[in-house]
Amino acid sequence: MSVSRDRLQELFDQAITLHQRGDLAGAERMYQQVLLLEPSSFAPRHMLGVIRFQQGRHDDAAQLITAALESNPNVADAWTNLGHVQAGMGRREEAAESYGRALALAPGNIEALHNRGNMLRETKRFEAALADYGAVLGLRPDIAETWTGRGAALSEMGRAKEGLESLDKALKLQPGLVAALSNRGFALRELARFDEALESLDRALVLQPDHVAALANRGKVLSEMNRLEESFAAFRKAAEQAYGGDKPDAAKLAHERKHDEEQAAWRAAHGETARISGGERLAGRAVNPLNAAAAAKAWAESDPRIVAIDDLLTDEALAGLRRYCLGSKLWHTAYPQGYLGAFPESGFAAPLLAQVAEELSDTFQEIFAAHPLRYHWAFKYDSKLDGIGIHADEAAVNVNFWITPDAANRDPESGGLVIWDKAAPLEWDFAKFNADESAAYAFLEEQGAKTVTVPYRANRAVIFDSNLFHKTDAIRFAEGYANRRINITMLYGRRQRG
Structure with a gap:
């Protein structure tokens, strides 16, 4: 059955509308309908991969977005979304590469820059991470999450005083940002300011009691305060939140x-x-x-x-x-x-x-x-x-x-x-x-x-x-x-x- 381009676009637009409303099941059906009518179409396969990611089905998401990119590798947003999926799977090196492919197509893509910075930081490539965070902040100095990433990288590099300054800037922009409060606790621990570190971490945990990084950082602070029973209890609670199931x-x-x-x-x-x-x-x-x-x-x-x-x-x-x-x-x-x-x-x-x-x-x-x-x-x-x-x-x-x-x-x-x-x-x-x-x-x-x-x-x-x-x-x-x-x-x- 032949379907006009206008009809395919109409169906795809309906799917996008449902997706934006949060109706993942309805959007999924519409994307699949478009794919049945035009199996080689890039956009519905890409967006179906995004839905799979939102559903927590990371393997399916990676396969769908990768297949879409094989048909059209010149879409920066698709490379960015593939990076998100790979990051969610713990494949940080691959995620950094995917964000890099997005940036080759769209050098000013703030989302890709920020997230590549995160992947570089998590794989201990701190100088490269700082370069990406700096590029983001040069374009948008009002992004609290990027100040947070920069502060975390500096603290992990042994430059905790500079890291604390970045984290305080993040919290000035967004006082309730839990990740910034958690990383601030880490920076203060590196500076041996343990009571202040606990105060920052406790603020984070009031806002989000199951925040894994804040619980883990609290465990590290308490360990250096020789409060090992409390420290290990915090670590165990962090693990319960992070590792409740088995890795595929x-x-x-x-x-x-x-x-x-x-x-x-x-x-x-x-x-x-x-x-x-x-x-x-x-x-x-x-x-x-x-x-x-x-x-x-x-x-x-x-x-x-x-x-x-x-x-x-x-x-x-x-x-x-x-x-x-x-x-x-x-x-x-x-x-x-x-x-x-x-x-x-x-x-x-x-x-x-x-x-x-x-x-x-x-x-x-x-x-x-x-x-x-x-x-x-x-x-x-x-x-x-x-x-x-x-x-x-x-x-x-x-x-x-x-x-x-x-x-x-x-x-x-x-x-x-x-x-x-x-x-x-x-x-x-x-x-x-x-x-x-x-x-x-x-x-x-x-x-x-x-x-x-x-x-x-x-x-x-x-x-x-x-x-x-x-x-x-x-x-x-x-x-x-x-x-x-x-x-x-x-x-x-x-x-x-x-």
């Missing part, structure tokens, strides 16, 4: 799918049904106190500061953490090298972990001095893929301990940690000392640095100056879910700045 398989890396399948089988075999398995605080001790005197002596005599401690945890604590890490569905961050990360915001905040953190400080006072817990995480590795590359951490003291049984390690002389005897220059910013491997290796070669290799042992901790460059040693662990290498890292105190 299509959005997972191959090694992530493998892990999740293995974990599902392990959970079924052990009768685990709750998302979080164990992790309760113990009535007795979690950290073995017998190591304290020897560790303090070794720390005082070491140069650089590197100490290995065996039998760190009590048997009950070690067993509890193994069950918690194997059974809990909190491994939400997948890295292409082959490992998974669990962070406090994703639920890695069990009361048992808080107990370990508290007892580490109390047991090894000569090492930790007055340093509070700044941050913590765990990594779980595939048996045959690479571990973490060379980097330094944003802290004063680093605690790295391993909990997988020794029988899983195929090579007792490896599988642990390689630490260089030279620290990152204090003037280096986070992006450089934590992620620029070529700069790190060039610096270490120039300095004639030597390595200290600490082999893997179950229940062994390596405590060292966080500013020392380090990396995961070669991993040769047996196949099987329970054999995956698991390390837990706790950072105490703050890195000095140049």
Whole structure:
């Protein structure tokens, strides 16, 4: 049946009207009707993809908008919408590229500029993010959300004072902007103005009690105030809001799918049904106190500061953490090298972990001095893929301990940690000392640095100056879910700045 162009346009206009009114079901039917009449049409396929995105059906949305762009790649709004979908799927690198395609077609597209800035910030490309935010503010200095993004980027770069100024500008424009209040709390934390940080975060949470970033930032502030029970409770609440469901398989890396399948089988075999398995605080001790005197002596005599401690945890604590890490569905961050990360915001905040953190400080006072817990995480590795590359951490003291049984390690002389005897220059910013491997290796070669290799042992901790460059040693662990290498890292105190 032949349909005139005027009739097709009339149907499409009706669909747009329904869409603008919020009648997604009605608009969807009309877009589909136009596609049936003209299957090659760009506009209804693009807009049907937008509806799928609004319905939370991200995979379908990406397929539809991508198909539309294959027929006509010269529509900036479609590239922008594809970027929104990819961002919603957690595919930030791809989203940044899509926003870039939109900007190539429409250089002054404020929406694409702002959102690309967000993606660049979230992938730690801070200078590029600042350039995009600056371009937006050069055109429209009245956009509070862009001042917020700029403030967040500056704060994460270690320029928290400038970040706070941007966030205050955002709040002057829009006093109830929750994201600005949350990021302001982060900036104030970086400036060690903890009471003010809590005040800003509490204001955010009054306006939006389930705001994930504000809850997570509140957890970070409380941790540095040595209020770990409250801190970990805030982290758990953030995780409940952010990770209530499972990630679709299509959005997972191959090694992530493998892990999740293995974990599902392990959970079924052990009768685990709750998302979080164990992790309760113990009535007795979690950290073995017998190591304290020897560790303090070794720390005082070491140069650089590197100490290995065996039998760190009590048997009950070690067993509890193994069950918690194997059974809990909190491994939400997948890295292409082959490992998974669990962070406090994703639920890695069990009361048992808080107990370990508290007892580490109390047991090894000569090492930790007055340093509070700044941050913590765990990594779980595939048996045959690479571990973490060379980097330094944003802290004063680093605690790295391993909990997988020794029988899983195929090579007792490896599988642990390689630490260089030279620290990152204090003037280096986070992006450089934590992620620029070529700069790190060039610096270490120039300095004639030597390595200290600490082999893997179950229940062994390596405590060292966080500013020392380090990396995961070669991993040769047996196949099987329970054999995956698991390390837990706790950072105490703050890195000095140049």
